[in-house]
Amino acid sequence: MNLALRDIRHNLGRFLLTCVGLSLLLAVVLSMIGIYRGLVADALTLARAPGADIWVVESGTRGPFAEASRIPGDTREQIARLAGVAVAGSVTFQSIETFHRARKLRLQIVGYEPGRPGGPAEIAGGRMIARSHFEIVADQRTGLALGERLRLGRDEFTVVGLTRNMVSSGGDAIIYMTLLDSQALQFELAPPAARREKARGAAGGGIDTVNAVLARVAPNASAIEVAEAARRWKHLSAMTQGEQETILTRSVVEKARQQIGLFTSILLLVSTVIIALIIYTMTMDKLKEIATLKLIGAPDRRIVALILQQALAMGAIGFGFGAMLIVSVKDYFPRRVLLQPEDGLMLAAAVILVCVLASGLGVRLALKVDPATALGS
Amino acid sequence: MEPRTALAGPDGPRGRAVAPLVELRNISKHFGAGETRVDALRDVSLDLHPGEVIGLLGPSGSGKTTLLNVIGCIVEPSSGWMRLDGETVYDEKWLRHDLRALRLEKIGFIFQFHNLLPFLDSTDNVAIVLDMARVERGAARARAVELLDYLEVGNRRNAFPASLSGGEAQRVAIARALANRPRIILADEPTAALDSQRAGIVMDLLRKVARDQDAAVIAVTHDEKIYNRFDRILTLRDGRLDGEEREIR
Numbered sequence: 001m002n003l004a005l006r007d008i009r010h011n012l013g014r015f016l017l018t019c020v021g022l023s024l025l026l027a028v029v030l031s032m033i034g035i036y037r038g039l040v041a042d043a044l045t046l047a048r049a050p051g052a053d054i055w056v057v058e059s060g061t062r063g064p065f066a067e068a069s070r071i072p073g074d075t076r077e078q079i080a081r082l083a084g085v086a087v088a089g090s091v092t093f094q095s096i097e098t099f100h101r102a103r104k105l106r107l108q109i110v111g112y113e114p115g116r117p118g119g120p121a122e123i124a125g126g127r128m129i130a131r132s133h134f135e136i137v138a139d140q141r142t143g144l145a146l147g148e149r150l151r152l153g154r155d156e157f158t159v160v161g162l163t164r165n166m167v168s169s170g171g172d173a174i175i176y177m178t179l180l181d182s183q184a185l186q187f188e189l190a191p192p193a194a195r196r197e198k199a200r201g202a203a204g205g206g207i208d209t210v211n212a213v214l215a216r217v218a219p220n221a222s223a224i225e226v227a228e229a230a231r232r233w234k235h236l237s238a239m240t241q242g243e244q245e246t247i248l249t250r251s252v253v254e255k256a257r258q259q260i261g262l263f264t265s266i267l268l269l270v271s272t273v274i275i276a277l278i279i280y281t282m283t284m285d286k287l288k289e290i291a292t293l294k295l296i297g298a299p300d301r302r303i304v305a306l307i308l309q310q311a312l313a314m315g316a317i318g319f320g321f322g323a324m325l326i327v328s329v330k331d332y333f334p335r336r337v338l339l340q341p342e343d344g345l346m347l348a349a350a351v352i353l354v355c356v357l358a359s360g361l362g363v364r365l366a367l368k369v370d371p372a373t374a375l376g377s
Numbered sequence: 378m379e380p381r382t383a384l385a386g387p388d389g390p391r392g393r394a395v396a397p398l399v400e401l402r403n404i405s406k407h408f409g410a411g412e413t414r415v416d417a418l419r420d421v422s423l424d425l426h427p428g429e430v431i432g433l434l435g436p437s438g439s440g441k442t443t444l445l446n447v448i449g450c451i452v453e454p455s456s457g458w459m460r461l462d463g464e465t466v467y468d469e470k471w472l473r474h475d476l477r478a479l480r481l482e483k484i485g486f487i488f489q490f491h492n493l494l495p496f497l498d499s500t501d502n503v504a505i506v507l508d509m510a511r512v513e514r515g516a517a518r519a520r521a522v523e524l525l526d527y528l529e530v531g532n533r534r535n536a537f538p539a540s541l542s543g544g545e546a547q548r549v550a551i552a553r554a555l556a557n558r559p560r561i562i563l564a565d566e567p568t569a570a571l572d573s574q575r576a577g578i579v580m581d582l583l584r585k586v587a588r589d590q591d592a593a594v595i596a597v598t599h600d601e602k603i604y605n606r607f608d609r610i611l612t613l614r615d616g617r618l619d620g621e622e623r624e625i626r
């Protein structure tokens with residue numbers, strides 16, 4: 001006869017309500033872990049999409065994400081000629097805010113040379129950019145549809161392709177356009193401003209500036225050696241893909257990562273205390289029954305099983321509901337919530353461990369109950 | 378009514394030559410030490426025989442519950458000697474370590490407020506005792522139903538305690554106390570929560586159980602309306618059984 005199950009069945013409403021409360025708490029914990037993972041994944045998305053081996057940026061900087069970097073457009077030719085480089089491409093990055101269909105859009109614009117590194121890794125709908133001007137590939141999070149037109153700067157662009165989950169480290173959806181369009185958008189002045197600059201005698205200056213050059217190395221070449229060559233002979237800063245990812249996660253999103261990590265730890269701690277309190281209270285409610293059981297001869301293992309099984313059932317149901325809840329609402333979060341199976345399993349294991357430890361309090365209380373209290377009560 | 382000693386003679390209270398089910402010799406129990414010492418029981422000696430239904434009276438604080446706890450192996454005496462159902466369980470110290478198993482095996486408890494487990498129906502409230510004694514589930518439930526029928530609450534076998542009347546709940550509690558066929562039944566104010574009619578019915582049931590199962594019943598009570606249902610009434614005062622024992626039947 002399973003006493004834990006019988007007690008749960010008898011107080012099913014109350015038990016389920018407790019489980020729902022716990023599941024909401026665990027859903028918050030799971031969502032925080034997902035937000036943490038999403039933050040790191042988002043930060044790496046932009047850097048990983050081009051599939052580059054080397055990032056070449058302005059000398060003395062750790063750009064283009066951690067610091068500003070501006071290098072001449074012809075740098076790509078110099079890098080492409082280095083031994084071991086298979087292909088290189090120039091890229092620009094800029095944040096932009098615009099209004100479209102009466103709503104604000106915050107975008108990360110990536111300019112790249114079609115056919116060279118820097119473009120989207122894959123297309124979820126439509127096609128890649130095929131023309132030199134006025135075509136864009138937008139992420140689904142922008143809410144733009146294929147064929148839709150979007151005004152950016154002084155020009156209007158047509159959405160020809162869609163990507164999925166391509167966002168910047170700040171969570172802004174990414175739009176890809178040709179390098180020429182992005183340079184015009186970033187550096188070309190509006191006619192009145194250009195006239196004013198010309199009137200004050202400022203040099204016209206070209207707009208062939210990029211933020212970074214991305215290179216892929218040949219199959220048998222070493223990215224580290226190519227990066228070293230770029231640093232030594234071209235007087236530029238060069239990082240391998242691994243170094244760029246480290247900069248992104250350890251510098252660009254470090255504070256946010258720490259903040260979320262700390263908050264998640266606090267939530268886990270709070271959850272532990274709450275689970276312990278719930279189990280302790282559940283045990284307190286059953287002291288008379290426990291005393292009676294002891295008096296009529298129930299061995300300690302039956303009483304321990306009663307408490308432990310209920311604690312584990314509560315943890316399992318709470319975690320199950322919580323996981324289902326967060327899986328069903330995660331796409332409605334403004335930023336990506338990345339739920340990984342291993343995180344779920346780790347949290348489940350942590351919940352089980354917490355339930356076992358927390359039930360220790362209840363078990364201790366139950367084992368101290370004097371069976372004599374059943375008499376005369 | 379004639380004064381008697383609490384130690385019944387070798388012939389037992391009804392003249393039968395039977396061994397006592399409960400034998401207490403010079404049992405004392407004190408709590409605390411020094412100035413705070415309280416002597417709850419002082420040199421209590423007592424024999425209970427099969428088939429006997431004994432009432433235990435006494436003012437509040439006289440040691441009735443302590444005596445019940447000692448016989449029920451819940452509280453360890455400070456000194457003395459005790460034998461239950463032919464087995465010496467205490468001789469200046471416990472001689473058995475598995476006192477819960479001892480209770481499960483030899484003693485049935487009936488409480489003032491029935492103390493049924495609220496999450497089990499009547500049948501399982503009775504069967505749980507057998508379940509703990511590792512009796513197979515089907516057999517345990519069959520025995521439980523048999524007892525509920527015997528105590529005339531078989532029609533309430535699927536009811537939960539919250540839906541039972543006071544009398545029904547107490548009968549289920551009695552059935553639970555009898556499930557493992559204990560020969561010693563300890564009752565703490567078994568009729569306190571019942572009206573006089575139901576109290577009489579419960580006491581008649583206890584008498585029937587004592588007779589049918591050859592068990593000894595000892596009940597702590599303040600309920601004067603059931604005094605005539607006991608074979609003997611023992612009175613505790615300041616931890617001592619007073620010399621006067623009333624034989625009712």
